Every structure is written in structure tokens, then in C-alpha cells.
Amino acid sequence: MRLLRPRGVYAPQEDTELLARAAREELRALREQSGVEVLDVGTGTGALALVAARSGAARVTAVDISWRAVLAARYNAWRLGLPVVVHHGDLTEPVEGRRFDLILSNPPYVLSPAPARRREERTWSAGADGRQILDRICARAPGLLRDSGVLLLVQSALSGVDATLDSLRDGGLSARVELRTTIPFGPVMARHAEWLEERGLIAPDERKEDLVVIRAQRV
Structure with a gap:
């Protein structure tokens, strides 16, 4: 689906599609449940929230810290009805106190040797370990899930899959890797490749990364 994407708002990419695939499957399993509520954290263009709305969720809420993203997501939802x-x-600050059946998030997770300065960089840059936003989501998500509620989160394997799983489990959720795919480095990762090599995170001349969708459930 074509979406309005102003400059400085994250463009849906392979990670978006991988998470959308997992979201559709999750909502298919919930189709017999009435009143399913979905939260999309860091919605960007609203792509994942729109997938949830199209997949039968009764109520979809999305949040973003960027006003450009908020206005773009609102417009895209309006245009598609x-x-x-x-x-x-x-x-999750705007929805504190609410509970959801499904939480989706494609947060910034790209490892970066320098702090983000431009608006565009803030859509993907997440510090030297890639966990500036991941850790905050892992801490907040358990308190926003209903009984049996599910969090679906996409990240790079370079950003610490075990750290995410451990954090979610510490929060009382069962957590596992649900989907995985390997993609070539994009322009940003290619620029960071030498730095990643120096840190021992990738092998010399390695120019691919794994993306993973983590599924965590309150049990």
C-alpha cells in the first residue's frame, strides 16, 4: 500500500514487512476473540497500525514522538478509511494505564558510533549497542499487556537478541524468536561496516545482517 512519508519519517522496509507478516499471523489466531486491541509503538507512517486495522483488530492505537510521523499516520489512516x-x-506514555492484546514495535535499533543529529538519523540510530529504545520498550511492554497478550518486536541480531529475550523474561513474559531473515546491508550499515568489524561484531567483509521478530507473551 502506498503511504505518505514526509522527510524524516521512517520508510517501511524489510523489517516492517517481517513484522507485518508476524502481526497478520497473530491476528489470524485472534480472529475468534472479540474486541481485540492493538498498540503500535513508534508508528512512523502508520504502516503496521494499518496492517492491524486491516487484519480485523477492533481498536488500533498508534504512538510516535515525531509530529511529522503522527500527522502522516493520521493522514494515511484517513485516506485508507x-x-x-x-x-x-x-x-507508551500516551497510553499508560491501558492494556492491549497485541503490541507491535519496529523501534530504532541500528548500532551507531555517534549520536543522532539529524531528524532522519533519529528514526534508526540507537546508540553504540543499538539498545537505547529496545531496553525501554522491554521494560514498559509487560505492564501494558492483558492476560495472554503478545508483544511482537523486530530488531537486528547485532542489537542483542539475548538481551531482549532476557529482559522480557525478567518482566514475566515468555519470549522467543518468532521469525528471522537475512538481508544485505543497507546504506547506513554499509557506512558503519568498518566500525562494526573493529568491534568484532561482524567478520571482515561481512555485509549482511539478520533481522528477527521476537514474540513475548504474558502467561
């Missing part, structure tokens, strides 16, 4: 409510705010 899909009932998505988009809030402006930091991660």
Missing part, C-alpha cells in the same frame, strides 16, 4: 487513533508522545 481505517480506524486508527494516533497519539503524539514518547513510546
Whole structure:
């Protein structure tokens, strides 16, 4: 689906599609349940929230810290005639006190040797370990899930899959890798390749990374 994407708003890519695939499967399993509520954290263009709305969720809420993203997601939902409510705010702050059946997030997770300076960089840059946003989501998500609720989160394997799994388990969730795919480095990762080699995170001349979708459930 074609979406409005202003400059400085993350463009849906392979990670978006991988998470969308997992979200469709999760919502298919919930189709007999009435009143399914979905939260999309860091919605960007609203791509994942729109997938949820198209896949039968009764109520879809999206959040982004960027006003450009909020306005783009609202416009995209309106243009497609899909009932998505988009809030402006930091991660889950606008929905504190609510509970959801499914939480989706494609957060910034790219390892970067320098702090993000430009608006575009903030959509993907997540510090030297790639966990600036991942750790915050892992800490907040358990308190926002209903009984049997599920978090689906996509990240690079370079950003510490075990760290994400351990954090979610510490929060009382069962967690596992649900989907995995290997993709070539994009322009940003290619620019960081030498730095990643120096840190021992990739082999010399390695120019591919694994993307993973982690599924965590309150049990």
C-alpha cells in the first residue's frame, strides 16, 4: 500500500514487512476473540497500525514522538478509511494505564558510533549497542499487556537478541524468536561496516545482517 512519508519519517522496509507478516499471523489466531486491541509503538507512517486495522483488530492505537510521523499516520489512516487513533508522545506514555492484546514495535535499533543529529538519523540510530529504545520498550511492554497478550518486536541480531529475550523474561513474559531473515546491508550499515568489524561484531567483509521478530507473551 502506498503511504505518505514526509522527510524524516521512517520508510517501511524489510523489517516492517517481517513484522507485518508476524502481526497478520497473530491476528489470524485472534480472529475468534472479540474486541481485540492493538498498540503500535513508534508508528512512523502508520504502516503496521494499518496492517492491524486491516487484519480485523477492533481498536488500533498508534504512538510516535515525531509530529511529522503522527500527522502522516493520521493522514494515511484517513485516506485508507481505517480506524486508527494516533497519539503524539514518547513510546507508551500516551497510553499508560491501558492494556492491549497485541503490541507491535519496529523501534530504532541500528548500532551507531555517534549520536543522532539529524531528524532522519533519529528514526534508526540507537546508540553504540543499538539498545537505547529496545531496553525501554522491554521494560514498559509487560505492564501494558492483558492476560495472554503478545508483544511482537523486530530488531537486528547485532542489537542483542539475548538481551531482549532476557529482559522480557525478567518482566514475566515468555519470549522467543518468532521469525528471522537475512538481508544485505543497507546504506547506513554499509557506512558503519568498518566500525562494526573493529568491534568484532561482524567478520571482515561481512555485509549482511539478520533481522528477527521476537514474540513475548504474558502467561
